[in-house]
Amino acid sequence: MKFYNSIGPNPRVVTLFMAEKCIEIPQVTVDLRGGENRRAPYNVDVNPAGQTPALELDDGSVLCEITAICEYLEERFPETPLIGTTAEERANTRMWTRRVDIKICEPLTNGFRFAEGLPLFETRMRCLPEAAAGLKAVAQDGIAWLDPPIADREFIAGDTLSLADLVLFAFLDFGASVGQPLDPAFTNVQRWYERMKSRPSANPN
Structure with a gap:
């Protein structure tokens, strides 16, 4: 491969x-x-x-x-499962992955493309600069929505690390570098983010 x-x-x-x-x-x-x-x-x-x-x-x-x-x-490579080992676990991971993608990652990314990233993307795709601020706000709304459900669990989809965590972390970490930092008022997401940031996978040699 x-x-x-x-x-x-x-x-x-x-x-x-x-x-x-x-x-x-x-x-x-x-x-x-x-x-x-x-x-x-x-x-x-x-x-x-x-x-x-x-x-x-x-x-x-x-x-x-x-x-x-x-x-x-x-x-x-089924060892260290990150999507699930049963139909129920896989469905739950896919549900949460889809939620964070639609509610947070997609608007965050397009908010960047249509604003800070416009010089790079305006010749490659249809860009709507007038929508940038609204898309960034939508991403923040998504983070606000996610904050309460994860108050009592370590990871996004439950008690174990999953694809949902990796997707959200990659995009929030990107957002922090392009003018969309994580609001510390979202305390549960902030704690989750700091745990993810400390994982070896987030800090390769």
């Missing part, structure tokens, strides 16, 4: 996932800032959507989208 990596929170989700499972896959670094992902051969031979990450399988086929890649790796 071969993993196409780059800067940004999406590839980081997969690198966190692999680190937690102690999976090592040869990597190719794609120059996102230089637009390598938006031109051949990458957007022809690897991902026609021109996005990272991507995982090339042993048969030459390619998987894209972080959830699909992580679910594939979970099935190939």
Whole structure:
């Protein structure tokens, strides 16, 4: 297999996932800032959507989208389960992963793309600068929504680390670096974030 990596929170989700499972896959670094992902051969031979990450399988086929890649790796390397070992556990992880993605990660990312990231993204996708402030506010609303449910548990989906935690951490950590810091008033999310930040997977050598 071969993993196409780059800067940004999406590839980081997969690198966190692999680190937690102690999976090592040869990597190719794609120059996102230089637009390598938006031109051949990458957007022809690897991902026609021109996005990272991507995982090339042993048969030459390619998987894209972080959830699909992580679910594939979970099935190939089931030790240290991060999605679940039963139908109920997997459904619960997918539910919480979807919630944090829609309520927090997606608006946070587009808020960045349409504001601080506009010089990079305005020639690559439709950008709506007038929507940036509102999208950032939506992301904050999502964090406010998440804060009470996790008051009495260590991780987002329950008592064990899951894909939901890795997705949210990668995006909140990214947000903190691009003008969308975590409000300390969200005390439960703040405690969770600090625990995640201290994990070895978040601090590779």
